[in-house]
Each structure stands twice: as structure tokens, then as C-alpha cells.
Amino acid sequence: MAKINKSALSEKKGVSVSETTNANSIKSYKENRKTEIAPDTLIEGILKKNITALGRAITLIESKNQKHTNQAKTIIQACLPHANKSIRIGITGVPGVGKSTFIEAFGKHLTDLGKRVAVLAIDPSSSITKGSILGDKTRMEQLARNDRAFIRPSASGESLGGVARTTRETIILCEAAGFDVILIETVGVGQSEIAVHSMVDFFLLLKLSGAGDELQGIKRGIIEMADAIAINKADGDNLKSAKLAQTESKRALNLYPEKDSQWQPRVLLCSAINNKGIDAIWQMILEYEKVTTKNGYFEEKRNKQSEYWLIQTIENQLNSRFFQRPDIKAELEKHLKLIRENKTTAFAAAEYLLGLE
Amino acid sequence: MAKINKSALSEKKGVSVSETTNANSIKSYKENRKTEIAPDTLIEGILKKNITALGRAITLIESKNQKHTNQAKTIIQACLPHANKSIRIGITGVPGVGKSTFIEAFGKHLTDLGKRVAVLAIDPSSSITKGSILGDKTRMEQLARNDRAFIRPSASGESLGGVARTTRETIILCEAAGFDVILIETVGVGQSEIAVHSMVDFFLLLKLSGAGDELQGIKRGIIEMADAIAINKADGDNLKSAKLAQTESKRALNLYPEKDSQWQPRVLLCSAINNKGIDAIWQMILEYEKVTTKNGYFEEKRNKQSEYWLIQTIENQLNSRFFQRPDIKAELEKHLKLIRENKTTAFAAAEYLLGLE
Structure with missing residues (x-):
């Protein structure tokens, strides 16, 4: 339990453990923590980029206990002046599109560049024992072991509104803890994209080639929100159909009116598993940041x-x-x-x- | 000013008249009316199918004057037990699709069958001098002169919420006045379709052949709401492409999950200007009413x-x-x-x- 960033990924362990034991041990562990660290100590830790302190503070944000809520408020208030400095990137796509592989490759690329990367998730349906997102220990294994990365799954058993609130507050803490890039993953179905879209600077949609948008279950509204589409698994035999999908997606994007950002959404190819096209996506996001900072849209959007x-x-x-x-x-x-x-x-x-x- | 159902169509006259004079004359006319008829008299008139009384009662519903609002409440309350007996049909489609021509042909067909037809409209953007919907005297000229028809444009200068409220209350009065069919027209852009969809039994989308949905500005959500699509102007040289559009639209509709009504939306061809395909649409709506009354959906939806x-x-x-x-x-x-x-x-x-x- 020494490294909070790893424990977030070991949720699934709970499945094989007796639920009662597990619940009890979690409870006693939380009781311990509660009395252990004062908000001031956590604030100090966060500002010193201590990941354990960050994880514990996020647990306070997620708690429904009134005392925790008050402590969380104190911490957020103290972190606010240090927040707002990262770039926040939303990543969506239907299950099977390779979101975890993409985030793993993208995150590694960024940490190799010296960036510190936090990965959060919006998934109102997940629960502590059935974590459908970021809940598998084997997912993002490399990134989880990376010192410059912090991975935190969505708070469990919460409504979308609740998850959205805790995620937005978590962003503040992550930024105060010096993370340069915040990746926010969403499951790619329903309302959660709208929530994520309204808390990120850049919204990236992952797609597969082959099947059309309808068959992939991608709603038109999501395409409309995207600042870029990345067609994943563009490798080997897939490459030809991926290029075709690229042309089609470009045409589809051109049908929408110009965005307030004056940014024309792009369609890129990538193969996350082969680390292909990852840097191009990062360079594009940097370009977006530059363009929209210059025209004032970046701040206006926030x-x-x-x-x-x-x-x-x-x-x-x-x-x-x-x-x-x-x-x-x-x-x-x-x-x-x-x-x-x-x-x-x-x-x-x-x-x-x-x-x- | 003897026939309220005609005056509703002469809105545009106002454009050529001095606005002050016009506003003053409207005001004095309204003052006259206000003192003239008591709610009880209007109620009696409505139940006797008197169209002048109906029109005046609707004016009370639309008024922002507190006294009128109270009178309107009395009238609505008295009409309620006599309401709910019509079939309410929403008709939408982008400008240029031929909505007025369709409603004229459809309305005439129904009155020829002995039905009494009320035509209402949802158009939050219209105003007394710039009535963009039902505001042209030349529109639906025949239907306007028909004794079994009542045409009433959308209240002017109102928000969508306001128009929706007055339209729903107007439906009650029209039903109490013995109208068998209520047609509610919408402009086919934006939120007004959702408002109309949530107050009708059957939602009909008019389309043209040729251009795709995107180019016609038809949002996917509107197609999803439709109980039927009628491809208008399916005549002459257009017939071939209309049949093609029919096949395409059927395919598109099949992609959506089955509706709660268990009704599979249909795609029909029509040529309103030539009176072709009009009866088939009415027969289909009757079938819909029969099917959904039997499975309980009709009442459940209301x-x-x-x-x-x-x-x-x-x-x-x-x-x-x-x-x-x-x-x-x-x-x-x-x-x-x-x-x-x-x-x-x-x-x-x-x-x-x-x-x-």
C-alpha cells in the first residue's frame, strides 16, 4: 500500500477476496488514514509533488463523510493558486478501440519527453469490485510503474454529476502537484463524453477503420465535439482501410460549421501498439494550444x-x-x-x- | 375581423401599415374584446364549436395580462373534461420542403372526409409583424376558407417554453371545440421539434429527395423521433430519385432500435401539390392509432x-x-x-x- 498510484490499478484484486473481509480491511485502512494526516500536511505534500499525499487528498474529495468533505475543501482552496497550468486532454472511443493501449503509449511518450502525466477516468457505472475502466491491473502496466505518471480510476458507485465534480476537483490537485498533462478517459457511451468535454482543453476521439460511425456506436454529437480523430490500429493489413476511413472522417468533419476555436479538427492515423503516430498527435495538441492561446480561445473556454x-x-x-x-x-x-x-x-x-x- | 380564423393569416398586412397606427388599433381592439365577453360565454361558445369564441379564448391564453391569465385558467379548466379526444400530429421539415402545401392538401383531404382540423404552429422566432410561419396570407389559402378548418399561428415574440405552454393549452381548447385532428407545424430547425414531439401522438417528418440528410439540415435526433417520413415532391422527373431516397431512408430508420410504441417507422412518397399519396399517409396514421391504442402505448405516451x-x-x-x-x-x-x-x-x-x- 506504499504507492497509491499502483493501488488504484489493483481494484480487481477485490474480486477474488471475500467481500466482507475486503470491505472491513478497506474500512480500517481508511480509519487509519483519516486520523493519520492533517490537511496541512497533505497540502504540503501535494505541492512537493508527493504522489501518496495526492492520492490521499483525492480520497477525501471522493468521500461522503462531512469531515472529509471539509478537509477536502481546505486542500482544494490551498491548491487553487497552483492549479490551471496543465493541458487537459479528453480521450474517448468505444470499447475495443484500444484506449488503454493508446494512453499507455501516449503517456510513455510524454514521460520520455520529461512531462508528468496524470490519467483520470469518468465512468459513472464502475464500482469498486466491478471496475470496468482502469480497474484491470494488467491495463497500462508500464505507465503504472512510471514515476512521472499518476493513474487514478473513477470514484466508484457515483452518479455522473458526482464523478464530474470529483474529477474536476481532482484536476486541480493534480495540477498543484505539478502534472503537466492531464488525460481524462471516458467509456465512450452516453452522457459522460459531454461531462468530459466540458472539463478539457482538447477532445480526442479514437476510432477504428472499417465499420462506419453508426456501427461503431459513435454518436454524431461526439464527432461534433472532437478536436481531432485518431484512427487507431492503422497497421499491417489495416493500413489501407485506415487511410480510407481517414478520408471519410475528414469529409464528415468538413460538414460541420467552423468551431469557435477557429481550429479545424484533424484526422490522424496511429498504431498505439507499435508506437506509430503518437508523436504526431502530441505535436498537433501543442499546435492547438499555441493557436488557441494566441486567439484567446484557450482561456475563454476554461x-x-x-x-x-x-x-x-x-x-x-x-x-x-x-x-x-x-x-x-x-x-x-x-x-x-x-x-x-x-x-x-x-x-x-x-x-x-x-x-x- | 369577423372571422378569427382568417385574421390569423393576415398578419403580414401589418408590415405595410404604420406600426404605431397598427399597434394602437390592435390595442383598442383588444380593449374592446376584453370587456366584451365573459369566460362563461367563451366556454359556452367553444363547446358549441364556435370558432370566434375559440380564437378569443386562445388570445387570453397568450396574453401576459394577469386578468386574462386568470380568465384563461377558468376556460381551460372547464374545457378539460371535453379534451383529449383528437389525434395530434406533429409535422416538421426544413424550409422549402413544402410544409404549407402539404398541410393544405392533407387538411383538405381530412375535411373532405368530414373531419374538423385545427392547424397550430410552434415558432418561437416569429413576431406579429415578421411572422415567418403561417403568417403569409397566401399560404394555405384554401384551408383558411374552409369551415371545418381552424388555423392559428404561433404566439409572437415568445420563448420556446412560452410557446410550448400556450400551444399545449390551445390543444385542449381545440379539442373541446370538437376538432378531430390537430396538426402542429414546426419550422424544422433547433429545439422546437423536441417541444412538438413531446405534445403529439404522431410525428411526421417531410423530406425532399436528392440531397442527403446533412445537406437538408436534418439532425439525426429528428429522424430518430419520426414515426414516419414522407418524401414530398415525388412527381415528374423527381419520382426516380424520390424512390431512391425512400430506400435510403428506410435503411437509415432500420439502424435505430425498436421504438417503445412497437411501431416500425415507415417511409412514404407524396406529392402534396398534386394531391398524391395524401390518403396513404392518413391511413397509416389511423393504423398507428389503432396499433398503439391496442398495446396501450397511445395513452401511456400522453x-x-x-x-x-x-x-x-x-x-x-x-x-x-x-x-x-x-x-x-x-x-x-x-x-x-x-x-x-x-x-x-x-x-x-x-x-x-x-x-x-
């Missing part, structure tokens, strides 16, 4: 993202506060019945329920 | 729609109440600045603002 999260958080809270009230719940059911019986309208019922506030 | 509008209305109100408070507005600005200066996070700011509630 500001807009903060505004988005602020409004989103408030709206979610307002709505859930209201609908979770027992009296509202009861009246809502009553009025839904009245609507079905043609005795009131949705708008009249809404007015009545709002009057209870 | 109930879900009411629930959707109830929740939507409450959420919108809660959020706008909060964000319109002057103290919240000021604090929001202050905290956005703090976020930009890296002095707080979106989540900490949200918590602070929610604490002011």
Missing part, C-alpha cells in the same frame, strides 16, 4: 467551462432539493393522477406545486 | 408527455426564480470573477450561492 459547472451545479441542487421534499413527492404523485384523469393540466399542476415552496 | 411538461415547467420556474433574484445575479457575477482569478471553484461558488436561498 472560463466558460467554469461558468457551465457553476450553473449546472446550482440547477441540479435546486431541482433535487425541491423534488426530494416528502410533501412535494406526495403532491406530485397526486397531481400526476389528476392529469391522467383530465382534471388538471401539467401547467396548472406545476403552478400549484411551486406554490408549496 | 401520460408521459404530461409528466414531462409538469417536471419541465417546475424546473424552469425554480431555476429562473433563483437566477432572476437581484442579489443572486450580483453574487453570481462576483463569483464568476473569483473563479476566473483562480480564487474559488465552480462547486464552492455554487454552494455559496445556494446558501443564499
Whole structure:
């Protein structure tokens, strides 16, 4: 348990262990930690690039315990002035596209260049024993052993909103701990891409050649969000069809209106397993950073993202506060019945329920 | 001004008249009307299928005057037991696809069958002098003169939420006035389709042959919502390419998962201007009604729609109440600045603002 960055990858171990024992040992371990380290010590550790301190602080962010939440706030507040300095890259793609292999190759490339790389994940469906993302010890094995890398799976058993909050706060801590590049992985289905897109500077979509977007389950909205598409597994017999897919994807991207960033999304080929095309992707991201920093979009986007999260958080809270009230719940059911019986309208019922506030 | 159903179509007249004169005359006309007819008289008129009474009651629904709003509530409440009996059909398609010609032909076909047809529209962008939808006197000229038809343009200068509310309430009045078929037209761009889809039983998408969906500006989400696609202008030299488009659209529709209605969306050809294929579309809608009434989906969908509008209305109100408070507005600005200066996070700011509630 000495290296937190490794333990994040050993989630699956839990599967073979009795769940009760495991839960108990986790509990006692957490109890120990809780009393062990004060927020000030963790802050100091984070700013000294201590990965163990970083991991423990993230655990406080993820905790539902009020004391932990308060400690987490203190830590985030202290880290804020040191944050904001990394480039945040979102990476998405359907299962089977080779996301882990890509992140492993991309991460190694960056650490070889002297960069420090943090890998986070957004996966609301994962749980401590069934971690579907970053939960396999064999995934990203090399990167996990790399001193310049920090890998942290998504908090388990959380709603998308919850995961999004903890991930955004984790980014702040990682940046304060001196990470230059933050990679945020998403599972590539549903709403999580939108959440990731709204917290990264650059959004990369991994694709395979061959099957069309529909068959790969890639929604048009995701293609629309992408700043670049990388067609992975472009090697051997695949190379020809990968080039074809490249041409097709370029054509598809050209149908969309110009982005606010004035950046025309690109389509690149790569073979993560053979380390081919990895540097070209990094160079492109650096170019993106340069272009959008110059035209002001880089900072503007981050500001807009903060505004988005602020409004989103408030709206979610307002709505859930209201609908979770027992009296509202009861009246809502009553009025839904009245609507079905043609005795009131949705708008009249809404007015009545709002009057209870 | 004797026939309200005609006056709705003469909006464009206003353009050539001095705006002041026009506004004044409208005002004095409205003042007259206001004092003229009591809600009870309007209710009686509506239930007697009097179109003038119906039009005046809709004006009360659309009014922002509190007295009118209260009168409208009384009228809606009295009409509710007589509502719910029509079939509500949403019709969408990009400009140029021939929506007015289609509605004219379709409406005439239905009135010839003895049906009474109401045509409403969702177009949040229209205004009294610039009515972009149903605002041209020459549009649907025949239908406008038809005694069994009632045409009412979208309320002007309203937000989508506002138009959606008035349209849903207008549906209730139209049904109480004995209309068998309610056609709801949408402009075919943006969010208004979603609003219409959530208030109709059947959603029909009009398309042209030739250009692909992207080039026609048809979003994939709209195709996904369609219960049927009608390829219009399938006549003369166009017929061959229309048949091709039919095959393509069928293939595209097959890619989507089965609908909850268990209804497999169909693709039909029509030529509204030549009155071809119109009856086939009506027969299909009747079949849809039969199938979904039998499997319970028809009623279930209406109930879900009411629930959707109830929740939507409450959420919108809660959020706008909060964000319109002057103290919240000021604090929001202050905290956005703090976020930009890296002095707080979106989540900490949200918590602070929610604490002011």
C-alpha cells in the first residue's frame, strides 16, 4: 500500500477476496488514514509533488463523510493558486478501440519527453469490485510503474454529476502537484463524453477503420465535439482501410460549421501498439494550444467551462432539493393522477406545486 | 375581423401599415374584446364549436395580462373534461420542403372526409409583424376558407417554453371545440421539434429527395423521433430519385432500435401539390392509432408527455426564480470573477450561492 498510484490499478484484486473481509480491511485502512494526516500536511505534500499525499487528498474529495468533505475543501482552496497550468486532454472511443493501449503509449511518450502525466477516468457505472475502466491491473502496466505518471480510476458507485465534480476537483490537485498533462478517459457511451468535454482543453476521439460511425456506436454529437480523430490500429493489413476511413472522417468533419476555436479538427492515423503516430498527435495538441492561446480561445473556454459547472451545479441542487421534499413527492404523485384523469393540466399542476415552496 | 380564423393569416398586412397606427388599433381592439365577453360565454361558445369564441379564448391564453391569465385558467379548466379526444400530429421539415402545401392538401383531404382540423404552429422566432410561419396570407389559402378548418399561428415574440405552454393549452381548447385532428407545424430547425414531439401522438417528418440528410439540415435526433417520413415532391422527373431516397431512408430508420410504441417507422412518397399519396399517409396514421391504442402505448405516451411538461415547467420556474433574484445575479457575477482569478471553484461558488436561498 506504499504507492497509491499502483493501488488504484489493483481494484480487481477485490474480486477474488471475500467481500466482507475486503470491505472491513478497506474500512480500517481508511480509519487509519483519516486520523493519520492533517490537511496541512497533505497540502504540503501535494505541492512537493508527493504522489501518496495526492492520492490521499483525492480520497477525501471522493468521500461522503462531512469531515472529509471539509478537509477536502481546505486542500482544494490551498491548491487553487497552483492549479490551471496543465493541458487537459479528453480521450474517448468505444470499447475495443484500444484506449488503454493508446494512453499507455501516449503517456510513455510524454514521460520520455520529461512531462508528468496524470490519467483520470469518468465512468459513472464502475464500482469498486466491478471496475470496468482502469480497474484491470494488467491495463497500462508500464505507465503504472512510471514515476512521472499518476493513474487514478473513477470514484466508484457515483452518479455522473458526482464523478464530474470529483474529477474536476481532482484536476486541480493534480495540477498543484505539478502534472503537466492531464488525460481524462471516458467509456465512450452516453452522457459522460459531454461531462468530459466540458472539463478539457482538447477532445480526442479514437476510432477504428472499417465499420462506419453508426456501427461503431459513435454518436454524431461526439464527432461534433472532437478536436481531432485518431484512427487507431492503422497497421499491417489495416493500413489501407485506415487511410480510407481517414478520408471519410475528414469529409464528415468538413460538414460541420467552423468551431469557435477557429481550429479545424484533424484526422490522424496511429498504431498505439507499435508506437506509430503518437508523436504526431502530441505535436498537433501543442499546435492547438499555441493557436488557441494566441486567439484567446484557450482561456475563454476554461472560463466558460467554469461558468457551465457553476450553473449546472446550482440547477441540479435546486431541482433535487425541491423534488426530494416528502410533501412535494406526495403532491406530485397526486397531481400526476389528476392529469391522467383530465382534471388538471401539467401547467396548472406545476403552478400549484411551486406554490408549496 | 369577423372571422378569427382568417385574421390569423393576415398578419403580414401589418408590415405595410404604420406600426404605431397598427399597434394602437390592435390595442383598442383588444380593449374592446376584453370587456366584451365573459369566460362563461367563451366556454359556452367553444363547446358549441364556435370558432370566434375559440380564437378569443386562445388570445387570453397568450396574453401576459394577469386578468386574462386568470380568465384563461377558468376556460381551460372547464374545457378539460371535453379534451383529449383528437389525434395530434406533429409535422416538421426544413424550409422549402413544402410544409404549407402539404398541410393544405392533407387538411383538405381530412375535411373532405368530414373531419374538423385545427392547424397550430410552434415558432418561437416569429413576431406579429415578421411572422415567418403561417403568417403569409397566401399560404394555405384554401384551408383558411374552409369551415371545418381552424388555423392559428404561433404566439409572437415568445420563448420556446412560452410557446410550448400556450400551444399545449390551445390543444385542449381545440379539442373541446370538437376538432378531430390537430396538426402542429414546426419550422424544422433547433429545439422546437423536441417541444412538438413531446405534445403529439404522431410525428411526421417531410423530406425532399436528392440531397442527403446533412445537406437538408436534418439532425439525426429528428429522424430518430419520426414515426414516419414522407418524401414530398415525388412527381415528374423527381419520382426516380424520390424512390431512391425512400430506400435510403428506410435503411437509415432500420439502424435505430425498436421504438417503445412497437411501431416500425415507415417511409412514404407524396406529392402534396398534386394531391398524391395524401390518403396513404392518413391511413397509416389511423393504423398507428389503432396499433398503439391496442398495446396501450397511445395513452401511456400522453401520460408521459404530461409528466414531462409538469417536471419541465417546475424546473424552469425554480431555476429562473433563483437566477432572476437581484442579489443572486450580483453574487453570481462576483463569483464568476473569483473563479476566473483562480480564487474559488465552480462547486464552492455554487454552494455559496445556494446558501443564499
